[in-house]
Each structure stands twice: as structure tokens, then as C-alpha cells.
Amino acid sequence: MAQASDSVEKLSKELVFKEKDLAVAAAETEVVLKEVAQSAGAAEKVKASVQVVKDAAQILVDSIDKDKKYAESKLAAAIPALEAAERALATIKAADIATVKKLGKPPHLITRIMDSVIILFGRALDPCVPDPDPERRCVTPSWKEALKTMNGPLLSQLVNFDKDTINDEMCELLEPLFRMEDYTYERALSVCGNVAGLISWTQAMSTFYSVNKEVRSAGAYGFQFELHAT
Numbered sequence: 001m002a003q004a005s006d007s008v009e010k011l012s013k014e015l016v017f018k019e020k021d022l023a024v025a026a027a028e029t030e031v032v033l034k035e036v037a038q039s040a041g042a043a044e045k046v047k048a049s050v051q052v053v054k055d056a057a058q059i060l061v062d063s064i065d066k067d068k069k070y071a072e073s074k075l076a077a078a079i080p081a082l083e084a085a086e087r088a089l090a091t092i093k094a095a096d097i098a099t100v101k102k103l104g105k106p107p108h109l110i111t112r113i114m115d116s117v118i119i120l121f122g123r124a125l126d127p128c129v130p131d132p133d134p135e136r137r138c139v140t141p142s143w144k145e146a147l148k149t150m151n152g153p154l155l156s157q158l159v160n161f162d163k164d165t166i167n168d169e170m171c172e173l174l175e176p177l178f179r180m181e182d183y184t185y186e187r188a189l190s191v192c193g194n195v196a197g198l199i200s201w202t203q204a205m206s207t208f209y210s211v212n213k214e215v216r217s218a219g220a221y222g223f224q225f226e227l228h229a230t
Contacts, residue, residue, distance in 0.1 A: 078204075078211045085204035088185070088197030089158055096194040101150050107191045111141035112177050116202035118145050119173045121157070122165060158201060166209040174206050 100110060118125060126142040177183060185203075188196035 078208045081204040081207045085197075085201040088200035089155070090197075091194055092155060092197045093194065094155060097150050097154055100192075100195055101147060106143070108141070109182055109188055109191045110195065111143050111146065112180070112183065113188065113192065113195075113198045113202065114143070114146035114149065115141050116174055116177050117154075117158075117198060118142060118149060119170050120161070120166065120202060120205055121149065122170070123149065125173075158198075161205070163205060163208055163212075166205060168213075171206055171209055174202065178203065178206065 100106060103110075115125065123145060124142075126140065126145065182191075183199065185196055185200050188199040192199075
């Protein structure tokens with residue numbers, strides 16, 4: 001019994017130590033569990049933040065894709081006009097320009113077409129003076145400036161024209177000319193012969209500018225579009 005009593009006492013003492021060790025271990029475990037819980041919470045917060053950014057990025061991507069499709073559809077609508085203008089320019093020869101320059105009294109439509117070309121080239125028109133012919137209802141054409149323009153490399157300048165130089169003011173100046181009933185390719189063909197292609201070119205440049213302006217101001221789509229007739 002004495003031996004058993006000693007053994008129990010010894011075990012009791014060891015149990016006290018073990019209980020202390022267990023208490024320490026339990027405390028340490030609690031700290032670890034708290035740290036794990038905090039880490040898990042932080043991880044969830046990070047995950048949530050990442051998801052917010054991801055969702056915002058997807059919205060932006062979807063918006064850009066929508067704007068891109070809109071821009072491409074609008075610009076594609078301008079291609080036929082540009083292709084028609086290129087084909088029309090291809091029909092004009094240097095000899096045709098030389099013939100027009102020699103005209104003592106050029107058809108009034110030719111003078112107005114050349115005014116449109118001058119405007120798109122960014123050159124100055126003559127002072128605004130009403131045409132003496134009451135049936136024309138327009139300003140006197142800037143024929144002297146037109147002759148200067150035709151004396152230069154006109155065809156090359158038309159083919160290599162930078163469409164990005166067109167602005168609102170130019171289109172406003174073109175509008176009264178374009179509204180005149182005879183400002184059509186068919187009419188120009190009968191009056192102006194081969195240089196009638198110039199009228200298609202002026203109209204196509206104005207059309208392209210209007211479409212391109214609409215695309216650029218349509219929204220947040222930040223890419224620049226270049227359109228080339230094929």
C-alpha cells in the first residue's frame with residue numbers, strides 16, 4: 001500500500017506539472033487559433049478586394065468591347081464613300097486639271113468644287129462677297145486661289161491628304177456648298193467632265209470627319225481608329 005501511495009503521490013505531482021504544461025499549450029493554441037482566424041479574415045478581405053477590382057476590370061473590358069464594336073461599325077459605314085472618292089480621284093489626270101486651268105469662264109459648279117477643295121486644304125478663301133448672279137445665291141468663288149492650288153501638285157495632295165486635319169470650321173464652311181441642288185457627282189459629271197471626281201472626294205472627306213468625330217466622342221473608348229479604304 002505504501003508503495004502504491006507513493007506512486008499515486010508521484011503521479012499526482014506529475015499530473016500537476018502536466019496540467020501546467022497543458023494550460024500553457026492550451027494558451028499557446030488559443031493564440032495560434034486567433035492568429036489563424038485573423039489571417040483567414042484578412043485573406044477573405046483581400047479576396048473580396050481582389051474580386052471588386054476584377055469585377056470593375058471586367059466592366060471596363062465589356063465597355064471597351066462595346067465601344068470598339070460601335071466604332072468599327074460606324075467607321076465601316078464610311079468605307080464606301082472613301083472608296084468611291086479614291087475611284088473618282090483615279091479618273092482625274094493631270095491633263096484634266098490643265099484643261100480646267102485654261103478655262104476663261106469655268107462652269108460655276110467647278111469654281112464651287114474648287115472652293116471646297118481649298119477649304120479642306122486649310123487655305124484662305126477670298127473675302128465673303130455675294131455672287132452678283134441672284135440665281136446662284138452664294139458667295140463669289142475664290143478662283144484665283146483655286147488656280148494657285150491647281151498649279152501645285154494637286155493630284156498628289158488629294159491622294160495623300162491627311163484626314164486628321166479636317167475640323168468643325170471646315171465642315172461648317174462646306175455645308176452651304178453641299179446643300180446646293182447641283183452639288184452632286186451626276187451633275188458635276190455633265191458639267192465638269194473628268195474633274196467631277198473632286199466632288200466625290202470633298203463629300204467623302206466631310207462624311208468621314210462627321211463619322212470619326214461621332215466615334216471619338218461616343219464614350220470612354222480610348223483607342224484611335226484609322227480607316228483606310230481597301
